Amino acid sequence: MMKLGVLRRYMSSVAATPRVKDFVDLCVVGAGPAGLTAAIKFKQLDTENKYRVVVLEKAGDIGSHTLSGMILEPRAMLELFPDFKEECLGNKAENGVMLDPVVADQFKLLTKTGSVPLPLTPGLTNEGKNYVGSLSTVVRWLGEKAEELGVELYTGVSVSDVIYNKSNTGVIGVATKDLGIDKNGKPKDSFERGLEFHSKQIVLAEGCHGSVTKEILKKFDLRKGKSNQTYGLGIKEVWEVKPENFKKGMVAHTMGYPLSADLYGGGFQYHFGENLVSVGLVTGLDYENPYVSPYQEFQKLKHHPFYADVLEGGKCIAYGARALNEGGYQAIPKLNFPGGVLVGASAGFMNVPKIKGTHTAMKSAMLAAESCYAEISKLPSFESILEEKGEENVDISEEPLLDLASYDNALRNSWVYEELYKVRNVRPSFNTKAGLFGGMMYSGIDTLLLNGKAPWTFKFNKSDAALTRPAKEFTPKNYPKPDGKLSFDILTSVSRTGTYHDDNEQCHLRVGPEQDLEAYARESYPMYKGVEQRFCPAGVYEFVEDESVEGGMTFKVNSQNCIHCKTCDIKAPTQEINWTVPEGGDGPKYTIT
Template sequence: MTLWLRSVGRPTSLTLRRASSRIPATIVRPAIITGSRRIVRGFATTLVQRQATAVNDLDQETLEVLNAERYADEVDVCIVGAGPAGLSAAIRLKQRANEEGKELRVFVVEKGSEVGAHILSGAVLEPRALNELIPDWKEKGAPLNTPAAKDKMLFLTEKHAIPLPHPPQMNNKGNYIVSLSNFVRWLGEQAEELGVEIYPSFAASEVLYDEDGSVKGIATNDVGIGRDGRPKDNFERGMEIHAKVTLFAEGCHGHLTKRISRKFDLRKDSQPQTYGIGLKEVWELAPEKFEAGLVLHSVGWPMDIKTYGGSFMYHFEDNKCTIGYVVALDYENPTLSPYKEFQRYKQHPAIRKYLEGGKIISYGARAINEGGYQSIPKLVFPGGALIGCTAGFLNVPKIKGTHTAMKSGMLAADAAYDALSAETEGPITLDAYESNIKNSWVYKELWEVRNVRPAFHNPLGLFGGIAYAGLDTLLLKGRVPWTFKHPEPDYATLKPLKDVKPIEYPKPDGVISFDLLENVSRTGTNHEENQPVHLRLQRGPKEQLETNYAVYGGPEQKFCPAGVYEYLDDEQNPGKKRFQINAQNCIHCKTCDIKDPSQNIDWTVPEGGGGPKYYFT
């Protein structure tokens, strides 16, 4: 197989290794310059966030440099995101091509510094899709080392823990407690062995369209642009990846998926997606506290009955425990802090007893889809498709989405391979992928539980939701003529600050609970500091002050799990506030883009390789 590179701009001498050493090639790669990791409060220090220097402030020579034509590469399939869905699709494509002796270029771009660096999940893995994709995964050394051995479900009050029967969806017999980031690294190795090309530190920033309006690939972002919008000495234009099929596997609330959804009106026939934020820590427990294979979930305290949420604790290998909390982002009180709720939860006697004598290793957070069946958009468009969590295949009652994400990638790969083999003229539309999903166990699984999450939108809140969920999962199993709706987008649910009772949180003790910035340092997050702010205010900072702060008290200070947003006293205007974005702290959870009540914050990709560096997550 040969790689040809078509020049549509100026040359470069940088060389990037191919994913497989068996296939040598030279390819354009942006230079990635990283500095030492710092968690900061002052990345952006002025009220006016300048996304880039205004065009009329730049001379003609600078404009020509910034707008130089880009190199382009031609591939058969481009996949955006090296997560479970993207890698499963890549593996399936190469499996089929290799079986038939055909050449097929499968090109995966990943914004993280390495495969797995941006992956965070619970996670208890149901191996159903893995069994189909790689039946001999045990022989190949998949890091599924801890079988789920014991399920517990608790209802927490402030001081007590009441055992509950766990619903059938949460029976984890046959499942495995894993580090999803490590599992994804292993998937990446399997993909490379098949000849898949994987390029970490490549951040897809733009969708490319053909003259007929179909998607023809993606472009990676430029690197080496200063915060003022001017090119630095290490400036490199991004590159274009032209593909016959482009699969978007960006994870929950993908920033390119947002744009594609708007262009092709993919949500026309679906309900609004609703989300949660999942926060987690990995601990090394004292040996006498460790119970290999323990799967513990809870509902109730510290959430109020109107707010959907719950906890998880999984004991996996080498005395390690993953502990986390999920808060639904349709909450109403703007003073609620998901991070502080998580820290408070750990102080419950039934939970603290496991952590005492242990040591925290890492921390992270990520938005998750909770909309389920009725929030899945149209999956296909001319030239590509949405797969995995960017489409929203999480099974909320199971608290699992890896198996469904993997299966969606496999089904999209089958449709793509068949379409490519047909060699038809014009843009490829993967209609077979939609029908593949509807005829699969993914569809059946999500259909059966479609009413569980929206059932919590009721006058009785938590208790009404638990009652219906029990009835539905134990008896009805989704066999009802109705489908509940999600009432409104998450950003529209906040009440004004004057209409709520502010929530008071205890100070962290530094042993079980921790200061936010201390925990952010455990994410390994890092960004090149001198670059345009990737958290863009579409209509400027005035709206944040006049709406978010004046009406809601600045909720982004509370919902961000990394201390990115602050309202500080404006020294130049006494008595007023200024809005500060500490973009260096960002851990790419996407919560701000989802929950911002003014919908002014637009999360975009920073330079490739930036962001968290997760391990054991």
Template sequence: MKLLMLRRYMSSISSMPRVKDFVDLCIVGGGPAGLTAAIKFKQLDKENKYRVVVLEKAGDLGSHTLSGMILEPRSMLELFPNFKEECLANKKDNGVMLDPVTNDQFKLLTASASIPLPLTPGLTNKGKNYVGSLSTVVRWLGEKAEELGVELYTGVSVSDIIYNKDKTGIIGVATKDLGIDKNGKPKDSFERGLEFHSKQIVLAEGCHGSITKQIINKFNLREGRNNQSYGLGLKEVWEVKPENFNKGMVAHTMGYPLSKDLYGGGFQYHFGDNLVSVGLVVGLDYEDPSVSPYQEFQKLKHHPFYSEVLKGGKCIAYGARALNEGGLQAIPKLNFPGGVIIGASAGFMNVPKIKGTHTAMKSAMLAAESCYDEISKLPAFESLVEEKGEDNIDISEEPLLNIESYERALMKSWVYDELYQVRNIRPSFNTKAGLFGGMMYSGMDALLLKGKAPWTFSFGKSDATATKPASNFKPRSYPKPDGVLSFDILTSVSRTGTYHDDNEQCHLRIGKDQNLKEFTQETYPVYKGVEQKFCPAGVYEFVKDETSKYGVKFKINSQNCIHCKTCDIKSPTQQINWTVPEGGDGPKYTIT
């Protein structure tokens, strides 16, 4: 009865009309790719004829942006030829935290030692790349976009796709309704979402975006291409003692604390004023459900290579985010009727380089150029509104733009060449040769073959189906945090600035009916609480319950969610669907 009443409430809400807005280019996501697409389009629109709108779910630009981060400036210099003079030389004035890389290190860690490894071309950064904070770079890009006339709307979550009448393409997107309580009922503060109708929708949501996921499935954009494979990146920013700081130093590590069956590695980047970004990336294609990427990260910081830098310092920020690791083979078709996919939404990360901002930005520029070529042949919506009035405009029956030139341009660009050259390195670790076999092959490929091998390795299973029953493994145990170098998970979450309204509908949807008891009965006996272990924010718990058949019940602490999307990717039964919460919710990253 309660479920029926809830459905009636939701049905009555969904029947209320939304306010419509008509724009020429609508970009979903205000990260590096989304802002770059907006900037490039407006650079081409010299007469300022067309409306470009960017919709960003974070309360402020950059506050949902998490990265290592090392910036390869190639794309930035294409977009802004004077970038170095304008941005880097005056970073104290504009708040952009970037420093030239002055020292590269690559280490293989044992339990107590570090062994130098030869630098691969992808990990050679000194003299050409920059280390610092991507969230500050995003804010700088936002300022540049606004100067060109781009309309930036932050704190708005895009939750729905607007299809044309025969559902063969999309004509717009809609933002999430505000003011829905945890029971699905409208509160006094209820506000219906807005519809943005556009000639072209650009999806720039970042890795595993919720709208992008639906579009890829709807239009079968992965046909003939690999499943995407992912990693989980965990990161802290520390203020360290001056004597432990080496400005511009970049170090990458492999080995400890990860066992041979886990792909991944650590990093420490020195930038700003005594700031060190320390982190770990763990491939989500692991089999053992008792693995905890968060706990592996806490172990990493106790290794002398890291602890000697961090000792006496203070952890000031934490974050986590899923990363695309599938490479070229897993990039979906990039266009569909009514839109294109760019940046991390498509998966342009160069895994051996551990960099994706430069490729994401270049994909955005190519998409913007292709979109402008087609949209500039059409009258601007603003002129149509003035001529006919908003109520007399209906694009649901109009022919849709399907911009195939974008993917063709991408395949002729340096992005394709770069990703093709490294296409075999990440999947080589998935062969029977394991960690050391993968290291040997990847070194040979990077230094000798240079991507010219006459073969291409594939990813097979999805990360979810790679997970095996807990009975196949001996459970892993992890040391308790010491509160100095390692921390409990809730302490870390407190450093993200995350906020969700306690009386807000849960954005983490379980199956069709949010039946947590049924979910527990299906998953816990086999995987022994894998959701609690892979989540880096304490969102999922299996708490003791003597009345339950298995002695536990499933609990969702959605207010802890830091929007990493790991649950949507790794949950073995694929019953967890990450949807957008109300706009402005989530983490508040500032220097990450």
């Protein structure tokens, strides 16, 4: 192993090598629904094609890192593309987009072996107005639309650094991660220095708990006066089921089993395409018991008759997992900072009672694009500046920065805020001692009778990590072994994600300030008895007995398994795991999720 001091000196010499700079008018980080929508809307307004818009995406292909249920509420999509239905729905779709009208809704409370029908809440009424399908295919379609408008899409590039102005008071750009650094920090033959993108405005659309967004939130204190954000872990499979078990356009949501009454969450099954069923479980990460395994809870869910009757005899063809923002209205941070804005899940616009966030994410991006264009259109394009001055004479590090309060104001006066405000108390109501049934009762009163007009707003006072309690206060959970038919071991599931990381690249999961895994094991294991290997849905973390070390336990990080869900960064009780971007193109390769 390279000694730490030598590694630091080497990395300092690499960092001293200047990156190549590129100047763009609008730089979007992340090519999910929000990022692509922001780019598209900006270019729709830029009718003279005057300004250069770049989207940077860490996935190797557009849509490869996009995971969702998904039920699409088309409100924002129709604002962006009025002809969307004619082009993308059902048998009319000739572009690979899998969307079908919802024709039936079910909402059930599951007991261990049975189920009780529950009245549909307004948010879970989808029949006749919403669409079910694959979000990754919708994102690929949005990517095609963006390119048609002249947006430059760069895939396989991970944004790792923020570029601040000379006074360190604002953002003037971002930089992509160096390629070809081996696990010991040495350059491989494939080494390439990252690129810098300097821009008039940076749009952060990284998705939930993005690494750059995390830095920006802290740097500019954008959560000041806001509730703590809370998260859920969504785990999902796509199955090809027997034709007799398939009900095209049917969607179902469940609560109760297998989750205990003190765990927030619920399951779903969505029927779409040709004999395809999305099945999944969302588990709130604010649970206290470190013996809980969201992955194992999901395996149990599939053996319940309500799910098993559909899946038996079918074939699991895809798997994925992703953290979700669940804090709602009261946890939305300030949306603008000097030089940039937050959109989509980077800010946290998920409507938890609806279990939907695509429509709100897209609308936030449209409003951000309108504010960006309103200000950027007053300025000359970088292309004209470069032609006049030459690239070597252009430096924006001391230029005045755009700080788009107009976007934050527009969002707070939009239907997005109105929608989220109405349901602001639903998710936190489940955090009371009344648990599942108390939360269900309050939610019914709040949504059906009060219509969200209660004169109070509940908050999340602690982080999900801080809520984790010592293992000695709980009894270990004994989860059943997988049968290989409906339930699977974790590595079999990971094999269905298409995940790839080079075994000989620097670990992107930073454990403590010195990457001292033995020290981490000494601190975490005695208190939480391996919570990391239970909250991770990809088998990344392991505790291994080792009598040769102090404490008798070592911590192993299988970073090549990582499917970029970000759960470790959110839930680790010691907050000593920092998820950073790996090399561009690494990670899962979702296709129909």
